[in-house]
Amino acid sequence: MAKSVRFAKFFLNVLLSVVLSFSMVPLAFADEAEGAAASPSVGSEVAPPTDKEASLNKALDDVATLEAGTDYDPGTMLALIDGAAVQADGSLISGLQGGEGISGLGSMEPVATGSWLGGLALVRVDVPDGMTLEEAAALLAADDNVVDFSLGYVCEPEYLSENAEAEVSTNDDINDALDKQWHLGFAEVPGAWSYMQNPDGTRVRGNVTVAVVDSGCDLDHPDLVANLDLENAYDVVTGGPLRGEVFTERGTAEEEFAGDNSPFSHGTHVCGIIGAETNNGIGTAGVSYDAKVLPINVFDPGTKKTPTGAIEAAFDYLFGLINNDINNDINIKVVNLSVGSDQAMPLVAEKLKSALEYYNLTVVASAGNGGTSGEHYPSDYEQCISVINATPDRVREKNSNYGSGTDISAPGFHVWSTVDGGSYGYKCGTSMAAAIVSGVAALLYTMDPDATAQQVRDAIIKGADSLSDPTTAAGMVSATNAMELLLFGVDYTDVETEEWYVVGGYFTYVGRAGLMKGYSGTSLFGPELDMTRAEFATVLYRMANPDSGATTDPSLYEDDRTGFADAVSGEYYTAALNWAKDAGIMTGDSSTNYTTVRPNDSLSRQEAAVMSQRFAGALGADTSVANMSTPDLLDWDDVASWARDAMTWCYHNAVISGWDNRDGTHSALPLKMVDRAQMTKIATVLDLDFAKKTSKPTV
Structure with a gap:
């Protein structure tokens, strides 16, 4: 031969x-x-x-x-x-x-x-x-x-029908189904969802589309229909609109299924893992938190196999949609490939290269269910994120492929999701694991629409938690770690996702806006540490001068001049303090005839209020308190006379609100030091309500 x-x-x-x-x-x-x-x-x-x-x-x-x-x-x-x-x-x-x-x-x-x-x-x-x-x-x-x-x-x-145990249910209450959704907890998805909060209290929902190149989808499933792109759903085999799930082996909705008799609606199950509607009171929740799902069928319903040319054609279809998506209405960012073979696919490889380098698409592929470290395609191609199936014991599921071509592990053992006929069931395989990673990728694009496919890949892989399995170095996907790596450049070990400053959207905002960062060379943000006067000035400077690199680039320290005797030249804060002095935001200490500023000292709530009011005024905002009532705060008399107008203005503009005493009352606490967690809110409000809405100071 x-x-x-x-x-x-x-x-x-x-x-x-x-x-x-x-x-x-x-x-x-x-x-x-x-x-x-x-x-x-x-x-x-x-x-x-x-x-x-x-x-x-x-x-x-x-x-x-x-x-x-x-x-x-x-x-x-x-x-x-x-x-x-x-x-x-x-x-x-x-x-x-x-x-x-x-x-x-x-x-x-x-x-x-x-x-x-x-x-x-x-x-x-x-x-x-x-x-x-x-x-x-x-x-x-x-x-x-x-x-x-x-x-x-x-x-x-990539589905293990012989190992799958399924049960069919209709309209499960979300609370009843939580114990079935173990994969969400193991992939640390809820922690990532915590960051998807806007400062106005609304939830950031999926604004991207995940293309699922598979066996179609139940287009009428009540837990999916709201998130499906029905207009563009496509069947490569027929060359026309998708009519539904082509793998359908099921009885009535009331019948129990197990083993090989389970519903074989592969594409529907994958679509549900990624994009089942969240918080709708039924069934299950998709990892992506309501990203759009675009199902594409490439399988022959008779053979239940697909020629690689059909996969190529699916990518060509997607490329055509993207080329014609002038207003970015579809916004395809992720492609899920829960299919595979042990044979190389050179023409598919060309499509994957185009997908990454021309179209900035993140392609996630299942690693295969052969239980070997041998070659597997398309997942082995470097343009894909190749996903291993992991169990609740944090080890590789015995049938999952592994080896040098794989990149990360994800829950794929008895994953609960949607199946054909408006029902739900368990399935097992690297198909399910890949779908979870696709959902995580969609979360990242939702929170950072300008992210590149390489940035998303790096965040997912570098954010993986360790997996206790000697056969693979590909750790377990952590949606929370990946989100933090993408948004902040580090997965902070001292930030709890249920804390008020995260849930309120403030921590996410300052990270995305580049206003506050963690401590250099560490994985610490320091939420409970006091904010220094120099740090406060630096955050204000970044708001007013978003295009300046002066606080990070030593060559831009405004000739290292310092306006205060105790401010050091060449420090991260030098340009910020010079700017703050010139703009009248920081005037210095009266006790030293305004020649010193104590840059490394903490600042109190009333001092922060004064600087915040001056900052808004320097931007051209109305900072008058003539028509503002005295704040209803228990210890208002403790506020210094020089700070009362500023505290009043901050209170009515929600910059520095009253301290919640948890008994229906609030306090001013003017002498309490501002910590970095509180600063996330101050910075968010000032940036959104003033820095982004008014003119910049001229200095």
Whole structure:
């Protein structure tokens, strides 16, 4: 076999170089050109498809390494051809099959067509009995109607039906189902949800779309329908709108299922893990907290397998949607691939490269259920985040693949989610684990819409918790750690997600806005530590000068001049103190004739109030208290006379509110020092209500 392949490759390379003159047809989808980094703008010409000579070499290499029992579509090749050969009813014009080169092959069947293919059609070509795959590849390479081609490998869903135990329920109350959703706790999803709070009290919900390339979805499921992109749901096999879940083996909703008799609605289960509606009082909650889910079917409902060409076509469809999404209404950010095979997929690899480098998509793939460390695709491609199935015991599930090609582990053992017919059930496999990681990726994009796919990948993988399994170094995904790494650059060990400053959205806001950071070289934020006067000035400076790097770049310290005798030049606060003095926000200590400022001393609530009022005034805001009532605070008389106007103004503008005594009363506590947790609220209110709404000070 090897010798014949080498001879065939040599002969065909010569034939291609002498006889063929390839005209590369620009497609409506992108096959990444080497070295390109940016996504093409809408309407721009994208990179040409893979050179057919390269496709031929890849096909011949694959043929040379085929082993008995390899899971590919026997006697089948996949080809992209001129779409003009496909008639309105989906059938092929018979004359094409009599054309040069392809005439020696058997019948052709359209796999996918549509305007998103840029005038091309993906077809499945039968290889006649007695013809080798090498000979078929040569014919396709020699035909001018053929743009690209590959072997007809097939993938299967990464689901362990023989180990799954399922139960069907209808409209479970969310509280009743919490004990079934162990995967949410193990993946530390609720902690990540804590950060999804706006300072105005509203919840940040999923504003991105996750494409689920799978077996479709129950489009009427009550726990999914609100979050499904029904307009763009697509069936690659039929070349038209998705009609529903193509894997359906179930009885009535009341019937109990177990083992191999469980509902096999694979895509519906994956979609539910990612995007089941949250807090709707039924069933289960998706990891993504209400991201949109775009289901795409690539599976033949009869064989329950998919040719790799269908996966390629699914990516082309997604690329077309993104290219036409001028207003970013769909906002596809994540692609879930809970499918796989042990055979390389070179053309799929090209799509993955385009997905990452042209379209900034995070692609998450299941690692496979073979229980080996061998090769597995598409998950082994570096453009994917490859996910291992982990159990509640924090070890690899015995059937899960592992090895150097894997990146992270996630709960995949008896995961509770939606199934066909409006019901729910357990499933087990790396499919489920991958879906959890896809949901986490969607959470990250929701909170940081400008994040790159590489940043999201790094946050997920670097934020993993250790896994007590010697066979894998891929730790357990932690949605909380990943969120903190993306938003703040570190997963803080001293920040509890249930604390008021996190739940209120203040901690998240100052992190996203770059106003406050943790202590350099540590994983500590110091929420209970006092805020120093220099730190306070630095936060104000960052609000008023968001484009300046003076507090982080020593070369921008305004010539290291210092306006106060005790302020040191070349420090992180130097530019901020100079600015604060020039703007009249910090005037210095009266006891030293205003020559010192005590930059490293803590500041009290009344001192913070004075600086906050002056800051708003420097921005042009109305800081008058003429029409403001005296705050109803128990210890108001303890407020210094020089701070009363400022405390009144801060109270009525919710900058520094009364201290809750937990008995229905509030206190001013003017001499209490401001800690860093309290500063997150002060900074959030000042930035949102004043720095972003008024003019900047001129200094």
